[in-house]
Amino acid sequence: MVHFVGAGCGAADLITVRGARLLSEADVVIYAGSLVNPELLKGTKEGCEIHDSARMTLPEVLGVMERAEAEKKTIVRLHTGDPSLYGAIREQMDRLEEMGIAYDVCPGVSSFNGAAASLGAELTLPEVSQTVIITRMAGRTAVPERESFRSLAAHHSTMAVFLSAGLLEEMEEELKEAGYRPDTPAAIVYKATWPEEKAVRCTVSTLKETAEREGIRKTAMILIGNVLGTREENGYADSRLYAPDFTTGFRKGTDA
Secondary structure (H helix, E strand, C coil), X not given: XXXXXXXXXXXXXXXXXXXXXXXXXXXXXXXXXXXXXXXXXXXXXXXXXXXXXXXXXXXXXXXXXXXXXXXXXXXXXXXXXXXXXXXXXXXXXXXXXXXXXXXXXXXCCCHHHHHHHHHCCCCCCCCCCCCEEEEECCCCCCCCHHHCHHHHHCCCCEEEEECCHHHHHXXXXXXXXXXXXXXXXXXXXXXXXXCCCEEEEXXXXXXXXXXXXXXXXXXXXXXXXXXXCCHXXXXXXXXXXXXXXXXXXXXXXXXX
16 A cells, blocks of 8 residues: 655654555655655655655656565555645656555645745735636646646736745746736745745846845745735735624624
């Protein structure tokens, strides 16, 4: 059995309770060494076989899984953040199905959640933005043309941009062409929730300048949108759910 486990966004104690249990029971762990906090490996049992997938190809990863399954061992494939986002798990699961190997997925805390928490930000403020667009800039890995960064940015919803810290100059231009005001709030969060985390607020026109000043070149989440501004700046409304006049299935409001 292969368990795909989300390691969370950085801090070792942000793995889920289920994920920690699966990790402690594993006979074999294949972890994304370039991104997963190695502190998590301290939760494995004595004698656990550990492989760093940063130095492995897909066939090599699958080979370890196939051998371990034949030996009736429990396998954890430990991915950073939540494995369903940029985790490259579908290709592994398809191959496992072809090999007749069972698997399941344990979700994790994504880096965009960790970044929002580090900033003390709510990404969906009433009357400001009720949509979060999770995307990336096109780089060595292409994106579908219909999902070009500029076309998504044109919605002016909250944006959580992965894997793009090295493309901030291009991002600034795309945001400008999408109609963003230069002073639209943005933030760069390097290694969210790790001990070495660095969270920096800026604007859409100072993304590149800010990253260069702070020495941030990779492993950073970019958040963009008016939700990052103050109440005076964005004029967000209080939630209707808790308004005294709002009736819900659990209480009667003054409008009842």
